[in-house]
Amino acid sequence: MARRTKIYEGKAKTLYEGPEPGTIVQYFKDDATAFNAEKRDVIEGKGVLNNLMSEFFMLGLGQIGVPTHFLKRINMREQLVRSCEIVPLEIIVRNYAAGSLCKRLGLDEGTQLPRPVVEYCYKDDALGDPLVSEEHIAAFGWASQQDMDDILSIALRVNDFLSGVMLAVGIRLVDFKIEIGRVYDGDFQRLVVADEISPDSCRLWDIKTGQKLDKDVFRRDLGSLTDAYSEVARRLGVMPNNPPSPSKPTLVN
Numbered sequence: 001m002a003r004r005t006k007i008y009e010g011k012a013k014t015l016y017e018g019p020e021p022g023t024i025v026q027y028f029k030d031d032a033t034a035f036n037a038e039k040r041d042v043i044e045g046k047g048v049l050n051n052l053m054s055e056f057f058m059l060g061l062g063q064i065g066v067p068t069h070f071l072k073r074i075n076m077r078e079q080l081v082r083s084c085e086i087v088p089l090e091i092i093v094r095n096y097a098a099g100s101l102c103k104r105l106g107l108d109e110g111t112q113l114p115r116p117v118v119e120y121c122y123k124d125d126a127l128g129d130p131l132v133s134e135e136h137i138a139a140f141g142w143a144s145q146q147d148m149d150d151i152l153s154i155a156l157r158v159n160d161f162l163s164g165v166m167l168a169v170g171i172r173l174v175d176f177k178i179e180i181g182r183v184y185d186g187d188f189q190r191l192v193v194a195d196e197i198s199p200d201s202c203r204l205w206d207i208k209t210g211q212k213l214d215k216d217v218f219r220r221d222l223g224s225l226t227d228a229y230s231e232v233a234r235r236l237g238v239m240p241n242n243p244p245s246p247s248k249p250t251l252v253n
């Protein structure tokens with residue numbers, strides 16, 4: 001069997017060349033990292049859960065007309081996506097105060113924000129992904145003004161969609177991060193939601209109990225990350241209900 005070509009190995013995913021030009025295979029690993037990879041562990045099953053949840057969110061976004069890079073899920077750990085040029089920004093949307101916002105502005109964790117707040121961080125691990133303003137983005141040419149208008153509108157649509165989906169299953173969407181890619185159709189450039197959407201990149205709290213169901217469980221040693229992610233997947237109806245068994249081969253659609 002021919003060995004496939006690895007394009008990039010990140011903290012939680014590995015990217016391989018896809019079967020056709022312009023496609024990429026995203027492999028979801030079980031590795032968990034936090035605090036710029038200072039804390040790391042392997043959480044069995046995390047990759048499978050994130051693959052299924054990211055598929056669920058990307059398909060849902062596509063259905064409401066928000067373009068994404070997602071093409072199809074290949075198996076329990078891999079999905080086929082359109083290759084795109086990643087805009088070097090992390091786009092963060094916040095509905096409630098948590099994490100770095102609390103530190104920066106001295107807010108109590110869980111304070112409801114008067115409206116969704118969108119922030120941009122420059123993607124650079126060596127610098128710790130610093131917060132940047134639109135002035136920096138324009139001055140350094142990371143994205144054009146038209147791109148920024150489109151990115152803001154995509155980010156707010158993703159926020160409305162994810163907040164609604166989560167609310168329906170008793171979960172509060174506190175904040176999340178997305179990445180945006182550029183795809184080219186002939187001479188035209190389009191922006192799409194890229195990377196992944198999963199509890200690795202969102203803060204999710206149970207509405208009734210306030211229990212954390214996201215990567216903060218790992219960051220702060222609050223219990224089993226697999227249990228937290230499984231609970232989100234179960235509520236969304238995307239738990240793998242037929243885990244492959246060694247004695248009984250099953251086909252994965």
Ligand code: UDP
Nearest residue numbers: 092098099100101175176177200201202203
């Ligand atoms: N986030 C992420 N990747 C990053 C930084 C942040 O997915 O490199 C997500 C994080 O999980 C949270 C949101 O973006 O849902 C806001 O994160 P914050 O700025 O509060 O940073 P943190 O406290 O996680 O360092």
